[in-house]
Amino acid sequence: MSEREKWAALRAMRLYFQRPENPGFLVSETPEGGPLVAVFTTVEGLARFAGACSWASTTAEDLVGLLPEGVRALVDPLGERPFLLDAGVLSEAEVQQEGEGRG
Template sequence: MFGGGDSRPPGQPGKQTLADLIRQETAARMTEREKWAALRKARVYFQRPEEPGFLVSETAEGGPLVPVFTSLEGFARFAGACGWASTTVEDLVGLLPEGVRALVDPLGERPFLLDAATLRDTEGADGG
């Protein structure tokens, strides 16, 4: 729902499905509080390292990041065949090491950074 998990059939870039239109309309009608509540429960997919934890990429400008994806298909386009894991966004930000943020859907139309402070700040701002 968030971050552009692409549900279009392969080979049809740019064409929107009815499901895409319904998701966009639903998201447009949601309050900020409803959007953040939905995001907390959203499932994300990421590459599973050999040892428990996350594969963290060091970036010059963004600091340490973990790429995560809102769809298994988006993850597969990014990482190819490999071990993977999934969890909710809320659990993800609780599990990330201090100072590490998640880059959600880095290959999508609207990638964004996510960390525990972001969820805390939005929760406090909307009274939740």
């Protein structure tokens, strides 16, 4: 997979998260990472983290647009390669895609 394809896949990646009773996100305040929302690349990953729960899903791009300002998503916190996702990461992906399109 080319770098361009990887960045496009990141933007379109479907992410799953625990749905609270009221619309919004379950935000955890962390001492070093600030406010975070745990999200997962599979429903099974969410179940390992939260057990049986109500859930929702959306694309990574839409999720970043829906998060409150200053809140980042921690993708697959129990996985082998967790990573932080925010508007900066997706902006970097867009710049990377544009740069490769010119080459």
